[in-house]
Amino acid sequence: MPATIPKHPEVNMMNPSIPLPPAPAEHDKTMRKSDPSTGHGDTQPAIEVAGFDAWYGDFHALKNMNMVIPEKRITAFIGPSGCGKSTFLRWINRMNDLVPSARAAGTLKLHGQDLLDSSTDVVELRRHVGMVFQKPNPFPKNIYDNVAFGPRLHLRMSRVELDQVVEQSLRSAALWDEVKDRLKSPALSLSGGQQQRLCIARAIAVGPSVLLMDEPCSALDPRSTAAIEDLMAQLRNDYTIAIVTHNMQQASRASDYSAFMYQGELIEFGDTEQVFTMPRNEQTQNYITGRFG
Amino acid sequence: MTAINPQPAVSLPRGRPKSKILRRVRESCIMAGLIGCGVFSIATTLTIIVILSVEALRFFRLDEVSFWGFISGTKWSPLLGAEKHFGVWPLICGTLLVTAVAMAVALPLGLITAIWLSEYAKPKVRAVIKPVLEVLAGIPTVVFGFFALTVITPGLRWLHEGFGVYNAASAGLAVAVMCLPIVTSLAEDALRAVPRSLREGAFGLGATRFEVAVKVVTPAALSGIVAAFLLAIARAVGETMIVALAAGASPSLTLDPRSEVQPMTGYMVQIFLGDASNYGAEYYSSYAVAATLFLMTLLLTLIGHRVRVRYRQVYE
Numbered sequence: 199m200p201a202t203i204p205k206h207p208e209v210n211m212m213n214p215s216i217p218l219p220p221a222p223a224e225h226d227k228t229m230r231k232s233d234p235s236t237g238h239g240d241t242q243p244a245i246e247v248a249g250f251d252a253w254y255g256d257f258h259a260l261k262n263m264n265m266v267i268p269e270k271r272i273t274a275f276i277g278p279s280g281c282g283k284s285t286f287l288r289w290i291n292r293m294n295d296l297v298p299s300a301r302a303a304g305t306l307k308l309h310g311q312d313l314l315d316s317s318t319d320v321v322e323l324r325r326h327v328g329m330v331f332q333k334p335n336p337f338p339k340n341i342y343d344n345v346a347f348g349p350r351l352h353l354r355m356s357r358v359e360l361d362q363v364v365e366q367s368l369r370s371a372a373l374w375d376e377v378k379d380r381l382k383s384p385a386l387s388l389s390g391g392q393q394q395r396l397c398i399a400r401a402i403a404v405g406p407s408v409l410l411m412d413e414p415c416s417a418l419d420p421r422s423t424a425a426i427e428d429l430m431a432q433l434r435n436d437y438t439i440a441i442v443t444h445n446m447q448q449a450s451r452a453s454d455y456s457a458f459m460y461q462g463e464l465i466e467f468g469d470t471e472q473v474f475t476m477p478r479n480e481q482t483q484n485y486i487t488g489r490f491g
Numbered sequence: 492m493t494a495i496n497p498q499p500a501v502s503l504p505r506g507r508p509k510s511k512i513l514r515r516v517r518e519s520c521i522m523a524g525l526i527g528c529g530v531f532s533i534a535t536t537l538t539i540i541v542i543l544s545v546e547a548l549r550f551f552r553l554d555e556v557s558f559w560g561f562i563s564g565t566k567w568s569p570l571l572g573a574e575k576h577f578g579v580w581p582l583i584c585g586t587l588l589v590t591a592v593a594m595a596v597a598l599p600l601g602l603i604t605a606i607w608l609s610e611y612a613k614p615k616v617r618a619v620i621k622p623v624l625e626v627l628a629g630i631p632t633v634v635f636g637f638f639a640l641t642v643i644t645p646g647l648r649w650l651h652e653g654f655g656v657y658n659a660a661s662a663g664l665a666v667a668v669m670c671l672p673i674v675t676s677l678a679e680d681a682l683r684a685v686p687r688s689l690r691e692g693a694f695g696l697g698a699t700r701f702e703v704a705v706k707v708v709t710p711a712a713l714s715g716i717v718a719a720f721l722l723a724i725a726r727a728v729g730e731t732m733i734v735a736l737a738a739g740a741s742p743s744l745t746l747d748p749r750s751e752v753q754p755m756t757g758y759m760v761q762i763f764l765g766d767a768s769n770y771g772a773e774y775y776s777s778y779a780v781a782a783t784l785f786l787m788t789l790l791l792t793l794i795g796h797r798v799r800v801r802y803r804q805v806y807e
Contacts, residue, residue: 291695298614321697329695335688338711347706348696397692404696 241268244408244438245290250304252285254297259285261462263304267455269407272430272439274453274470276446277485281459283442287410289313290440291327292320308408325352328401332413334393336385336400341368341377344385344396348404363403371399372429391422395429402433409433411441415448427452446486450474458482540785547782550775561779567742567758569773577776579783581742585659585752586784589734590727592663592748593670597727598720600667601674602709605716608675609682610704621676628672636736639665644737653749657739660748665733670723677722681715682708714802721795725788731756755784 245267252260260282267273275283285294292313294300306313313323325348336344345364349355355363364381368374373395377388385396394414401409411430415423423445430439430452443449449456449470456473458466458481466473466482477483551558556577564578608617644661647654654660685708693707709716739751740761753761762777 293691293695296691296694321699324695324697329691331688331691331695333688335686335692337689337692337707347693347698351696351698351702351706400692400696 241271243267244269244309245440246305246307246310248305250289250302250306252282252289252294252300252302254285255299259462260289260302263464265457265464265467267438267440269438270434270436271454272434272441272452273455273457274449275440275442275457275459276444276449277459277465279444280461282462283459284412286459287329287412287440287442290408290410291324291329292318293329295320325404326406327408327410328404328406330394330397330401330409330411330414333417334390334397336388336393336396338384338386340382341385341388341396342381345399345403348400352404367399367403368396370402370433371395372425372432373399389422391418391425394418394422394426398426398429398433406437408438408440411439413442413444416444423448446474446488458485460485543778543782543785546775546778550772550779553772553775555772556776565744567753569776575772577772577779579755579780581744582753582755582758582780583783583787584744584746585734585738585742585757586728586754586787588659588746588748588752589663589666589730589738589754590724592660593666593727594720594724596664596667597670597674597723601671601719601723602678602716604671604675605678605682606704606709608679610700610708621679624672624676628676630669632669632730632732633736635665635669636733638668639733639737647749651749655739655749655751657737657751658749659738659752662734662736662738662754663748665737666727666730669730669733670727673726674719674723677719678712678716681712681719684715685711714799717798717802718795721791721798725791725795728788728791729756729784731760735760755780 243266247263247265247267250260250263251258263286275286277283288294289302289306290308290313294302302314304314308323308327312318337347339347342364345367346360349360349363365374365378368377373392376392377396385393388396394417398409398414415426418426427448430441433439434454441449441453453470455468456466456470457464458473458477458479460481466477466479468478473482474486477486483489550556551561555575561577561579563580564576565580566576566578567581568574568576608620612620639661643664644654644656644658647658647661647664648656689707689711690703693703698706734754735757738754738757740753740757741751742753742758743750745752758780759777762774768774
């Protein structure tokens with residue numbers, strides 16, 4: 199792929215010239231200027247979901263979902279275990295392809311491109327939709343090689359360029375200062391919170407526009423959790439983030455939009471403040487106030 | 492010791508209490524049994540080592556033998572000729588040649604098969620192939636020996652005239668067939684033990700199935716794979732029936748797999764099957780050869796252990 203050799207890695211890293219999504223970086227600033235003060239401002243749709251159903255074998259895991267996930271905002275998915283949050287996330291980057299019994303129907307579009315279409319190149323898709331998992335899963339390699347893993351798969355880079363990508367990704371993940379002197383030590387020697395930030399850096403390094411986070415803090419202590427939440431607030435400027443969480447406080451303080459799901463259905467979706475202060479649906483109300491789930 | 496006698500919160504049927512003495516006796520019996528079994532297996536191993544060493548030492552004390560001549564000599568002719576030579580290198584060379592041929596085939600093939608089974612094969616296919624492989628591992632090696640003599644050797648001779656009636660390559664290939672299921676099965680276990688989360692992490696970065704298998708799963712399973720390799724090498728080095736049948740009985744210091752060789756185990760079979768009397772230098776020489784073989788496999792086991800410790804990835 200000679201077209202993807204980045205001349206200016208500091209720009210291209212976030213925007214490797216690939217047709218699928220629009221350029222993330224510049225886009226955002228204009229939107230900010232148009233509405234610097236209140237709420238979430240004007241938003242562009244990133245992921246469009248309409249009449250979306252998903253199954254595992256005979257189990258109807260997601261039922262008729264309809265929503266638009268806005269670009270460069272944090273959208274939190276909440277709901278009791280088994281409600282389909284993770285399943286939905288794993289359809290956005292087609293991770294469910296790994297599950298033989300999984301299938302889906304309906305509309306699921308990322309920047310206008312139908313993700314369920316058989317012509318969609320999942321390898322390319324996953325470059326644009328990074329994923330961070332519940333349990334930190336760094337590869338048993340050193341820190342540098344973990345971050346360089348994605349770029350090495352996709353891009354032909356000089357050593358210097360790769361060094362830059364690794365440094366910037368680690369900086370973006372707020373980990374650089376902690377690891378810059380020991381890039382060659384094993385990733386598994388890091389603490390859990392550091393490992394999770396390393397996984398975020400690893401996802402950022404391939405230049406995605408969307409980040410999916412599947413309960414990224416559930417295995418972390420409160421301090422590490424706070425660090426990840428701070429990081430999400432920074433990443434919000436450049437990335438569309440979808441996060442699954444069981445932590446109500448996390449959803450309410452860290453996200454712009456919240457989606458409440460229950461038994462495979464999207465019960466309520468809206469502005470986080472609205473969902474948490476005046477939910478329209480009784481089930482949502484019951485869940486966020488801790489009456490069930 | 493005060494008796495602990497709490498009042499149950501809920502009254503359930505109590506029955507009769509079990510005898511505490513009986514329980515204590517039973518526990519001691521089990522303990523004694525376990526210790527006995529452990530002592531027995533350790534004692535057996537130690538006995539073997541002691542007998543090997545004693546008999547080997549007796550060999551080295553014989554007049555016609557020198558220790559230095561044994562470990563540096565390049566001529567092994569204990570049975571024929573007026574002057575007997577006890578230089579172990581031709582036998583070691585035979586063993587290494589057969590093992591090299593076998594491993595050159597079995598290790599890559601076994602690893603590739605394991606990767607295919609673990610990362611590509613559908614669960615149903617794997618459910619059939621894995622047990623079949625394990626059955627293959629149980630075939631008596633004498634069968635592989637005859638297979639080498641009646642199928643592999645004629646095939647090799649048909650391909651190329653230079654192969655002898657007995658040759659190292661034929662025995663090596665049969666040993667490879669014998670080792671293949673072991674390598675495949677153990678390497679596959681190691682690959683499958685790599686947590687799913689690592690695979691998902693790599694897929695999530697846009698890696699293809701092949702990239703996931705080669706760049707993430709295989710390196711993560713390295714210690715297990717190397718252990719599988721070393722076990723296969725140890726099996727090949729110690730393999731007896733196949734080489735006794737197919738490799739030949741003329742020790743020679745050669746690296747040509749087409750020629751007849753005599754591996755260490757082959758020599759021992761020859762001695763103990765009655766080609767020689769059960770005393771004298773040639774008889775005791777087999778103990779020295781056995782001790783050498785033991786040291787070689789011991790070394791392999793130690794290396795294997797070191798590798799496991801060094802490269803073991805601890806998940807969770």
